[in-house]
Amino acid sequence: MKPSGLIGLLLACALPLCAQQQTSELLSLEQAKELAIRNNRSVQNSKLAVDKVDDQLAATRTLRYPSFNLYSLASLQLASLDFTFERGVFGTYQGIGPVPATDTVISTPRRPTAIIVGSVTQPITQQYRIRLNLDQLELSREVANEELRQQQQSVVNDVKQLYYAILQSQSALKSNQQSVQLYRELDRLTTDLVSQQVALKAQNLEVKAKLAKEEYDGLNLENQLATQKEQLNNLLGRDIRTSFDVVPVPEMTAFEMDLVSAQNRALEHRPEIKEARLKIRQADLDRRIKKAEYVPDVSLGVNYVSPRNFDDFVPRNFASAGFIINWDIFDWGKKSRELDAKKKTSEQAQNAFIETQNRVLIDVNSKFRRVQQVRELLRVSRLAQEAAQEKLRVMQNKYEVQAALLSDVLQVQTSVVETDHQYQQALVAFWTARAEFEKALGEDK
Numbered sequence: 001m002k003p004s005g006l007i008g009l010l011l012a013c014a015l016p017l018c019a020q021q022q023t024s025e026l027l028s029l030e031q032a033k034e035l036a037i038r039n040n041r042s043v044q045n046s047k048l049a050v051d052k053v054d055d056q057l058a059a060t061r062t063l064r065y066p067s068f069n070l071y072s073l074a075s076l077q078l079a080s081l082d083f084t085f086e087r088g089v090f091g092t093y094q095g096i097g098p099v100p101a102t103d104t105v106i107s108t109p110r111r112p113t114a115i116i117v118g119s120v121t122q123p124i125t126q127q128y129r130i131r132l133n134l135d136q137l138e139l140s141r142e143v144a145n146e147e148l149r150q151q152q153q154s155v156v157n158d159v160k161q162l163y164y165a166i167l168q169s170q171s172a173l174k175s176n177q178q179s180v181q182l183y184r185e186l187d188r189l190t191t192d193l194v195s196q197q198v199a200l201k202a203q204n205l206e207v208k209a210k211l212a213k214e215e216y217d218g219l220n221l222e223n224q225l226a227t228q229k230e231q232l233n234n235l236l237g238r239d240i241r242t243s244f245d246v247v248p249v250p251e252m253t254a255f256e257m258d259l260v261s262a263q264n265r266a267l268e269h270r271p272e273i274k275e276a277r278l279k280i281r282q283a284d285l286d287r288r289i290k291k292a293e294y295v296p297d298v299s300l301g302v303n304y305v306s307p308r309n310f311d312d313f314v315p316r317n318f319a320s321a322g323f324i325i326n327w328d329i330f331d332w333g334k335k336s337r338e339l340d341a342k343k344k345t346s347e348q349a350q351n352a353f354i355e356t357q358n359r360v361l362i363d364v365n366s367k368f369r370r371v372q373q374v375r376e377l378l379r380v381s382r383l384a385q386e387a388a389q390e391k392l393r394v395m396q397n398k399y400e401v402q403a404a405l406l407s408d409v410l411q412v413q414t415s416v417v418e419t420d421h422q423y424q425q426a427l428v429a430f431w432t433a434r435a436e437f438e439k440a441l442g443e444d445k
Helices: 003-014 029-039 041-064 126-195 201-235 259-269 271-294 334-400 406-441
Strands: 025-027 067-076 081-085 104-108 112-123 244-246 297-308 318-326
Touching: 029 041, 029 126, 041 126, 112 126, 126 201, 126 244, 126 271, 126 297, 126 406, 259 271, 259 334, 259 406, 271 334, 334 406
Parallel strands: 025 244
Antiparallel strands: 067 112, 081 104, 112 297, 297 318
């Protein structure tokens, strides 16, 4: 066999078994993100939190309408009730005389009785406080929506990170498989050379040790890849045993954004910033609600009382309509102290807003610098890859003219495999850093 033919055969043996038919689902990154947004359990819980606030809003709105109450007391008298009417208590009339004519005692027999009380109450001055509470709940719904956005962004970022980690593991596993095949061939060659007494046994043992190390690393990578796929399935809200393959990332795309623009976009879109603003408004509303407690509660009420199974002299029905006023005139300074506490809460919300802005800007700056670094790393890896490929070409030419040993060619080929792997790792690192940067900007994708 010609040297060039032998080199081609060895290189073909070093390729991974990618020609096998794929039986697993091919999962793209966009599909993974859509599945996570739709099925992730943490996202679903955040959506339920928004729905709970809607329910609270609907319940609070009912406080603006009249309330209808019915109260009933059924009892048995343990002792008779005696009513004494003194002589002439109801007056003295001409031709009749005093009413009653003598002291009269009326006793209520011991028997079951009942009192039924019904009332209708319409809040009046409370409407202002109810409106403030509704505004507070509407702000709570906006906060819950921002928390939902934050949860969705966090889950999408986690999906991206795991997706890219799987690609890194697959790239490492592919490089490992190529290295194992090359070391096996190198082991075979050095074994022959030792038997021919043209190589030292120590050289053969060194190759065997490297081969064993590569096989061990391959097992670790396979286990790591299996765990990462299970974690991604869990993030997508599906059976962790679902088999799938991922789509390789594209080459590096243009990255045209300056730091100032990135900072402005983050301050505009980050859910934490919007949530901090909403909490300032919530604190102000809390203060206004507490201040509204100084206003007395005035309601319009209609009451009806109906005693049952009493003696005939007890009226059968009582009905009244009027205003109900409830006002804490003196509370030992309780409302004043609570109002002061609400003002301090408002100041805390302002401080938290400024702190949140600073944290967001630091995060954006850090992620922006990270993208710059990995972009430069990718350029370095590309140059190293080209250099290794050129070195392999030179070594192949030397082998064809019998100026180099086959073991030298295999060693250089191992270096090419390693630089290819490093380039793929750098490429995935770029997309990982870009995903982190997009999350820092607060973008919903």
